[in-house]
Amino acid sequence: MASSPPMSAARSASVGYRRHHAFRLVVLVILLAVLALLIVQPLGWIVFNSFHDDDTGRWTLRNYAQIFASTSLWAPLFNSLLLATAVAVISTLLGVPLAWLVARTDMPMRGFIRLFTMAAFVTPSFIGALGWILLAAPNSGWLNVGWRALSGADWPLLNIYSMTGTIFVCSIYTVPYTFTLVSSALEEMPVELEDAATTLGSGVLKTMFSVTIPLVMPAVLVGFILSFIQGMTLFGVPAFLLTPSGTLVVTTKLAEFYQLFPPALYMSAAYCMPLIAITGMLFYARRRILGRRQFTTVGGKGRAGRKIRLKGWRLVALVFALFVPVTAVVLPYVAIVLVSLSRAWGLGPVPSNLTLHWYRWAIFENAETQRAIVNSLVYAGIAASFCMVIGILVAYIVERKLLRGAGLLAALVTIPIIIPGIVLSVGFFSAYTRQPLNLYGTAMLIIAAFVATFLPIAYSQAGSILKGISPDLERAARSVGASEARTFASITAPLMRGGLVAGWLLVFIPIMRELSVAIFLVSPRTNVMTTLIYNYKDGGNYEAVCAASALLLFATLIVVLLARFVTEGAAYRRRNAASLGAAP
Amino acid sequence: MAAFSRRHVLMGGAAGLAASALRITPVSAADDELYAAAKKEGALNLYWGSYEQKTIEEIRDAFKAKYPGIEVSLLRQASQTIFTRLRLEIQNDAVQCDSIGTTNLLHYKDLQKIGAIQPFKPSNIDMVPEAFRGIDPENTYHVGAISLTTINQSTSVTAPPASWTALLDAPWANQITTGSPAFSGDVASWVVAIRKKYGDDFLRAFAKQKPKVGQSNVDTVTDILSGERKVGSAAPFSYSLTQQAAGNPIGVTVPSDDAILNLGLTAVPTKAPHPNAGKLFTDFLYSVEVSNILAKNFWPTLRTDVPWAEGRTLESIKWYRNPVDNLSAEVAEGIAKWKEIIG
Numbered sequence: 023m024a025s026s027p028p029m030s031a032a033r034s035a036s037v038g039y040r041r042h043h044a045f046r047l048v049v050l051v052i053l054l055a056v057l058a059l060l061i062v063q064p065l066g067w068i069v070f071n072s073f074h075d076d077d078t079g080r081w082t083l084r085n086y087a088q089i090f091a092s093t094s095l096w097a098p099l100f101n102s103l104l105l106a107t108a109v110a111v112i113s114t115l116l117g118v119p120l121a122w123l124v125a126r127t128d129m130p131m132r133g134f135i136r137l138f139t140m141a142a143f144v145t146p147s148f149i150g151a152l153g154w155i156l157l158a159a160p161n162s163g164w165l166n167v168g169w170r171a172l173s174g175a176d177w178p179l180l181n182i183y184s185m186t187g188t189i190f191v192c193s194i195y196t197v198p199y200t201f202t203l204v205s206s207a208l209e210e211m212p213v214e215l216e217d218a219a220t221t222l223g224s225g226v227l228k229t230m231f232s233v234t235i236p237l238v239m240p241a242v243l244v245g246f247i248l249s250f251i252q253g254m255t256l257f258g259v260p261a262f263l264l265t266p267s268g269t270l271v272v273t274t275k276l277a278e279f280y281q282l283f284p285p286a287l288y289m290s291a292a293y294c295m296p297l298i299a300i301t302g303m304l305f306y307a308r309r310r311i312l313g314r315r316q317f318t319t320v321g322g323k324g325r326a327g328r329k330i331r332l333k334g335w336r337l338v339a340l341v342f343a344l345f346v347p348v349t350a351v352v353l354p355y356v357a358i359v360l361v362s363l364s365r366a367w368g369l370g371p372v373p374s375n376l377t378l379h380w381y382r383w384a385i386f387e388n389a390e391t392q393r394a395i396v397n398s399l400v401y402a403g404i405a406a407s408f409c410m411v412i413g414i415l416v417a418y419i420v421e422r423k424l425l426r427g428a429g430l431l432a433a434l435v436t437i438p439i440i441i442p443g444i445v446l447s448v449g450f451f452s453a454y455t456r457q458p459l460n461l462y463g464t465a466m467l468i469i470a471a472f473v474a475t476f477l478p479i480a481y482s483q484a485g486s487i488l489k490g491i492s493p494d495l496e497r498a499a500r501s502v503g504a505s506e507a508r509t510f511a512s513i514t515a516p517l518m519r520g521g522l523v524a525g526w527l528l529v530f531i532p533i534m535r536e537l538s539v540a541i542f543l544v545s546p547r548t549n550v551m552t553t554l555i556y557n558y559k560d561g562g563n564y565e566a567v568c569a570a571s572a573l574l575l576f577a578t579l580i581v582v583l584l585a586r587f588v589t590e591g592a593a594y595r596r597r598n599a600a601s602l603g604a605a606p
Numbered sequence: 607m608a609a610f611s612r613r614h615v616l617m618g619g620a621a622g623l624a625a626s627a628l629r630i631t632p633v634s635a636a637d638d639e640l641y642a643a644a645k646k647e648g649a650l651n652l653y654w655g656s657y658e659q660k661t662i663e664e665i666r667d668a669f670k671a672k673y674p675g676i677e678v679s680l681l682r683q684a685s686q687t688i689f690t691r692l693r694l695e696i697q698n699d700a701v702q703c704d705s706i707g708t709t710n711l712l713h714y715k716d717l718q719k720i721g722a723i724q725p726f727k728p729s730n731i732d733m734v735p736e737a738f739r740g741i742d743p744e745n746t747y748h749v750g751a752i753s754l755t756t757i758n759q760s761t762s763v764t765a766p767p768a769s770w771t772a773l774l775d776a777p778w779a780n781q782i783t784t785g786s787p788a789f790s791g792d793v794a795s796w797v798v799a800i801r802k803k804y805g806d807d808f809l810r811a812f813a814k815q816k817p818k819v820g821q822s823n824v825d826t827v828t829d830i831l832s833g834e835r836k837v838g839s840a841a842p843f844s845y846s847l848t849q850q851a852a853g854n855p856i857g858v859t860v861p862s863d864d865a866i867l868n869l870g871l872t873a874v875p876t877k878a879p880h881p882n883a884g885k886l887f888t889d890f891l892y893s894v895e896v897s898n899i900l901a902k903n904f905w906p907t908l909r910t911d912v913p914w915a916e917g918r919t920l921e922s923i924k925w926y927r928n929p930v931d932n933l934s935a936e937v938a939e940g941i942a943k944w945k946e947i948i949g
Contacts, residue, residue, distance in 0.1 A: 283712050284693065365852065365853060369855065455698040455700040546681050560684050562849070
């Protein structure tokens with residue numbers, strides 16, 4: 023949407039026009055260059071690799087032929103689809119009502135539930151799987167032991183080593199995506215629409231399903247897609263929970279490719295291509311569903327300030343809302359913290375077995391852990407910030423259709439997240455270990471990989487916020503002479519702020535717990551917490567694994583609380599301003 | 607038990623020191639020259655997958671103490687990850703690694719084939735048990751670690767299975783935990799060995815016992831400590847002993863039909879940026895210091911004159927090592943058979 027050329031030849035207007043266009047051009051060129059480096063180049067290498075033979079290094083179509091021909095390669099894809107779909111459905115069914123309860127109602131313990139849902143987000147899912155093995159392994163799981171003692175039955179109540187168990191664990195650690203996206207959208211929504219429904223006699227639940235949720239549909243769909251992708255790309259949970267039943271999913275199959283001689287890196291690259299197609303279809307479906315419908319919730323008027331009263335339903339709601347915090351955080355962390363405080367975890371939580379040794383060791387004695395904690399926080403902070411900047415720019419261009427082919431741009435920034443980290447890691451390695459861009463061993467390489475991987479989250483979040491902001495506000499600014507940049511900086515950006523902090527956290531946290539994309543990129547100096555934790559797990563040192571995980575959780579939660587503090591402050595000021603302006 | 611083991615370690619250490627004092631002149635002269643060259647290079651990048659984080663960190667620290675002036679960086683990741691990374695570095699002509707140490711012989715066969723590792727003879731290789739000297743006639747790779755695969759069991763088991771075949775007896779149905787050969791090199795080499803000894807009939811009978819199959823062989827210890835299963839097959843000897851020493855209720859049984867011995871190996875890449883430092887580290891691996899660290903962490907030592915923890919020696923254990931000639935094909939076949947029979 024270009025501004026129309028000045029009709030009169032007033033000199034200053036023409037200079038302003040040219041300056042405006044020059045600025046726009048510079049921003050676009052820089053953005054496209056960054057995206058080319060960050061995404062096109064590594065992705066290009068992955069595609070290039072997929073057409074090469076692992077044994078000979080020559081061009082071939084054999085990898086693709088093999089995928090089509092071999093049923094043993096189809097089965098993991100099918101299992102992954104099943105897992106991912108189930109995870110997406112369950113996370114949406116749990117996450118959306120949870121977000122509504124926390125953001126819009128007077129349910130008790132909202133702060134606690136918000137914090138603990140974020141804590142579930144912070145937990146690397148393989149740690150969660152570990153906790154659940156302690157809880158629900160068929161013979162030894164504490165819950166099963168308790169069940170047998172109570173019921174006298176000789177069969178286990180729960181079996182975590184199953185597809186159902188895997189879906190359950192993946193889902194509870196994925197709910198936070200939907201929760202964060204939807205709750206931040208709900209917080210921006212005006213209360214009048216719900217009031218209107220209530221006035222017309224609709225009950226609380228009916229209002230929620232017929233007014234509130236449809237209005238935040240963009241956020242719900244993004245949550246669904248991200249959950250689906252999460253279900254597709256998780257490695258730790260299926261590796262722990264599905265290996266005993268011999269069930270393979272895409273990520274565990276990829277791990278097998280990497281165990282071959284020579285490692286089937288090129289085959290793995292080809293094996294990821296169906297995933298890109300599947301995700302492409304999802305995003306296409308999203309566009310079809312959202313279509314040209316309006317989701318503008320942020321107009322010129324005041325926003326949500328009042329909570330919906332649940333009355334007698336408060337306790338029922340609380341029981342529902344506690345499900346994720348209890349199953350994803352409280353129960354597994356009881357197990358994890360007990361192990362981290364043990365001299366030898368096999369002895370159980372008896373007084374003589376308790377020690378703070380592993381914490382002392384991780385914080386004060388071991389230089390590797392100290393460096394890794396600092397690295398993780400710094401890299402995740404920088405990468406999340408870059409992600410948001412790029413994500414907002416791309417979303418702005420796409421949503422306001424500033425560029426022909428903007429849809430292509432949107433597709434491009436979305437691809438990396440669906441490619442399992444281990445394959446992406448090889449792509450980054452290929453792209454950045456040769457001249458002129460040899461970044462091997464540097465922090466920059468890891469940060470770049472994190473930015474590329476998690477850009478889709480930043481972009482999606484920015485896009486769903488922008489969908490909620492009426493372009494009328496921007497048009498008003500433009501019509502009184504503000505440039506595009508100025509409009510963005512002084513109108514759009516401030517309106518997005520609350521959602522942006524949520525978006526930053528949505529990127530920061532997955533980076534903190536990301537393991538596989540860093541795997542071929544870290545150097546001894548740039549090691550991060552998750553690679554270190556995985557090493558301790560590899561060496562079977564579970565006491566150290568659990569202590570380091572508890573520290574990782576603690577460090578991330580501090581950042582979450584700080585960010586929350588910043589948004590709450592902003593929201594408070596805004597609400598005050600709004601209520602002053604819109605006071606009846 | 608602990609005091610007993612400590613005394614043995616100390617005795618072993620003292621014996622080792624005395625022994626090395628006798629041979630000190632030639633070793634030290636060669637080392638001095640290498641040290642001077644390594645010091646000139648100034649740095650050493652270790653890529654190691656053999657030994658868990660704690661042990662390899664102790665070895666690194668001992669090296670730093672003995673050879674000041676060389677900046678040592680240690681990248682400790684799983685063996686296959688380390689190998690894949692070095693291969694990527696070679697492919698992109700960006701080799702950073704000066705010393706690679708992994709648990710899989712096939713890595714070195716592959717690297718040797720593409721001329722990626724350089725021949726040299728460590729000055730003190732004669733201290734290594736004879737069976738593991740000169741394992742590569744071209745001297746491009748050398749022993750880096752000795753890893754034993756045995757049976758482990760919960761201390762609640764009073765009469766553990768004494769052999770691999772005893773695992774097939776009725777009492778162990780639904781009680782066995784094991785790793786997967788598709789994920790763990792040690793388990794893969796156990797499958798190759800067991801098929802050589804007993805054929806696929808063993809795997810079929812083993813499948814009837816309904817073992818729980820985890821990923822790594824370390825998972826056997828987890829299952830035993832949590833009480834999920836009672837007996838571990840293809841279990842890690844050294845790691846189980848470490849857990850026992852930490853006070854965990856677990857024990858180790860060396861099967862009468864042989865512990866399966868898997869050699870970890872080490873090499874210096876042809877394009878290593880600090881080749882002399884890499885070679886100096888290989889020499890250091892066969893020093894008394896390192897063998898003492900290994901004994902303390904329940905690993906088999908790399909020197910004949912330093913006994914293992916609790917007074918064990920290589921001679922005191924009945925072990926079997928897979929022949930190397932056709933190993934690559936046998937591993938692939940073993941994994942395929944495992945999947946077909948066990949799942």
